[in-house]
Amino acid sequence: MGKMNRTKYKRGHIFTHAVLILAVLISVVPFIWMILTAFKNYEESIRIPMTIFPARWNFDNFQVILSKFPFGRFYINTFTVMIFVILGELLISSMAAYAFARLDFPLKNGIFIFCLSLMMVPSQIFIIPQYDLMVKLKLTNTLVALILPRLFSVFSTFLLRQFFLTLPRDLDDAAKIDGCGFFGIYFRILLPLIRPALISVAILSGLTIWKDLLWPLIVNSSMERYTLSAGLALLIGEHTTNFPQVMAGSLMAVTPMIVAFFFLQKQFVEGIANTGIKG
Amino acid sequence: MNFWKKRSEMKQKEILTGYLMIGPLLIGLGVFYVYSFFINIFYSMTNKKTFGAIKFVGLRNFEKLFASEKFWTALGNTFKYVVICVPLVIVISLLLAILLNRNVSGTGIYRTLIFLPAVTMPAAIGLIWKWIFNYEFGVINAAVSAFGGERIAWLSDKSVVLLAVATVLIWADVSLRMIVFLAGLQGIPNALYEAAEIDGASETTKLFRITLPMLSPTIFFAALMEMIGVFQIFDFIYLMISANSAGLPAARSLVSYFYDEAFVRGNHGFGSAITVVLFAIILIMTALQLYFQKKWVYQEG
Numbered sequence: 001m002g003k004m005n006r007t008k009y010k011r012g013h014i015f016t017h018a019v020l021i022l023a024v025l026i027s028v029v030p031f032i033w034m035i036l037t038a039f040k041n042y043e044e045s046i047r048i049p050m051t052i053f054p055a056r057w058n059f060d061n062f063q064v065i066l067s068k069f070p071f072g073r074f075y076i077n078t079f080t081v082m083i084f085v086i087l088g089e090l091l092i093s094s095m096a097a098y099a100f101a102r103l104d105f106p107l108k109n110g111i112f113i114f115c116l117s118l119m120m121v122p123s124q125i126f127i128i129p130q131y132d133l134m135v136k137l138k139l140t141n142t143l144v145a146l147i148l149p150r151l152f153s154v155f156s157t158f159l160l161r162q163f164f165l166t167l168p169r170d171l172d173d174a175a176k177i178d179g180c181g182f183f184g185i186y187f188r189i190l191l192p193l194i195r196p197a198l199i200s201v202a203i204l205s206g207l208t209i210w211k212d213l214l215w216p217l218i219v220n221s222s223m224e225r226y227t228l229s230a231g232l233a234l235l236i237g238e239h240t241t242n243f244p245q246v247m248a249g250s251l252m253a254v255t256p257m258i259v260a261f262f263f264l265q266k267q268f269v270e271g272i273a274n275t276g277i278k279g
Numbered sequence: 280m281n282f283w284k285k286r287s288e289m290k291q292k293e294i295l296t297g298y299l300m301i302g303p304l305l306i307g308l309g310v311f312y313v314y315s316f317f318i319n320i321f322y323s324m325t326n327k328k329t330f331g332a333i334k335f336v337g338l339r340n341f342e343k344l345f346a347s348e349k350f351w352t353a354l355g356n357t358f359k360y361v362v363i364c365v366p367l368v369i370v371i372s373l374l375l376a377i378l379l380n381r382n383v384s385g386t387g388i389y390r391t392l393i394f395l396p397a398v399t400m401p402a403a404i405g406l407i408w409k410w411i412f413n414y415e416f417g418v419i420n421a422a423v424s425a426f427g428g429e430r431i432a433w434l435s436d437k438s439v440v441l442l443a444v445a446t447v448l449i450w451a452d453v454s455l456r457m458i459v460f461l462a463g464l465q466g467i468p469n470a471l472y473e474a475a476e477i478d479g480a481s482e483t484t485k486l487f488r489i490t491l492p493m494l495s496p497t498i499f500f501a502a503l504m505e506m507i508g509v510f511q512i513f514d515f516i517y518l519m520i521s522a523n524s525a526g527l528p529a530a531r532s533l534v535s536y537f538y539d540e541a542f543v544r545g546n547h548g549f550g551s552a553i554t555v556v557l558f559a560i561i562l563i564m565t566a567l568q569l570y571f572q573k574k575w576v577y578q579e580g
Binding site for chain 1: 292293294296297298300301303304305307308310311312313314315316318319322374375378379381383385386388389390391392393394395396397398399400401402403404406407408409410411413415416418421450454455458459460461462463482497500501504507510511513514517518521534537538541542547550551554555557558561562565
């Protein structure tokens with residue numbers, strides 16, 4: 001009986017490993033193919049039959065991409081936008097989240113539900129008016145245009161409110177007796193306690209900027225103001241056929257976030273897991 | 280007397296602080312989202328171009344839209360993406376999450392590697408797969424010819440291009456949903472499984488009687504979010520299929536159509552009309568899902 005159970009258990013494990021290894025291969029092989037192609041020269045990349053490894057690992061493609069496109073600018077632009085959006089969004093969302101979770105004021109619930117209803121609206125509906133606003137404010141082709149509309153996030157506010165609600169009310173009451181004002185309770189007492197949630201929000205909002213393509217493509221037409229995502233769109237068109245160069249550009253663009261992910265795995269996973277939270 | 284006065288002062292301070300603290304968010308949402316929403320609906324009833332005067336045209340944009348074959352094809356394609364991708368993303372990511380949750384050795388490494396697409400920008404994903412699907416030198420066609428098959432024009436043949444884009448979308452989205460499901464699985468109390476084991480329940484019984492019912496709210500929410508996301512598919516189509524490709528009509532989504540009309544051709548009014556229709560569709564689909572949710576989602580308490 002015991003023996004039978006064990007073989008059954010083992011068979012289950014083999015199946016689990018097999019499926020997971022297959023999933024890993026499917027996830028990783030496209031990345032490996034990008035890397036291998038990026039180090040090949042053009043002739044090698046179009047050789048039939050196909051070669052898997054580059055005959056000589058060379059950095060020519062990276063040099064060509066760096067000389068044709070302001071890639072350094074793309075990095076600086078992307079990181080600048082990410083830092084300002086993350087800090088601004090954390091401050092604006094956490095203040096609102098505290099007020100929605102802890103303070104009592106007329107129309108509070110109505111306002112909150114109204115904000116939540118905005119999450120249902122597909123973002124494309126805002127794009128033409130937002131673009132017009134940027135034109136009127138003379139902000140097209142600036143990084144401010146990439147930052148400004150992204151500072152106001154209903155989802156981050158909602159998420160942080162959920163975390164504020166889990167903290168015991170006694171904390172507020174004790175601070176109040178000590179003469180601490182509402183803002184002090186928010187900033188000095190409660191905010192440090194929801195640090196993991198703040199990190200989640202920071203990662204999610206950073207990833208959103210990192211991935212966004214449509215808005216940077218629309219609002220900035222000068223290459224000098226492009227983010228990495230928008231810059232990648234430049235690689236095709238002119239170079240449709242030179243895939244080793246396209247892959248070199250892609251490799252440069254994806255690397256920083258993958259490195260960040262390897263160092264902050266736990267935080268990334270928790271952040272993404274939080275997107276599954278519902279009301 | 281003094282006590283009540285002090286209390287009401289306190290109350291007033293609380294109200295004032297509340298409004299001050301939600302103020303920045305509300306002003307930003309008001310300007311960039313609420314105002315934009317209503318002005319976009321107004322634009323959809325005008326002949327607005329990128330520059331120049333605006334004339335009110337009533338519902339003419341919508342009449343033109345509903346009479347346009349391009350619109351119906353894009354709408355049909357978008358529904359095909361939703362019907363193909365949403366179930367597959369949910370089923371595959373759920374299966375992977377359940378397997379990862381068994382905590383076999385190496386789970387950490389598996390999870391990390393399967394997660395990679397989730398931290399990669401769609402623009403890069405599009406380029407990588409454009410190369411993989413390349414007709415002459417792509418790795419998939421190399422494999423097809425190696426097995427003696429006829430090479431397939433994945434990104435320009437009308438009959439396969441949508442499936443190629445859908446494959447990329449599924450590849451990109453599975454990792455995100457898998458993490459959400461994994462967190463959900465870890466939230467199911469162990470006591471339930473222990474009780475079932477005492478009753479001699481099999482693995483299959485536990486899966487269908489405990490795991491799936493307990494996870495059904497998470498599955499429902501993930502399916503809803505995935506559906507809303509797939510309705511807005513744009514990035515992969517934009518990166519993988521060039522504007523003059525023969526495959527574009529069969530791959531074009533509603534948002535691709537919107538981008539083309541509003542920002543390539545400069546027809547803002549007409550583009551706005553497309554987004555209004557997109558909004559209406561998402562609203563109806565969400566309402567339908569919420570209605571059917573009652574029938575299969577486990578309600579706590």
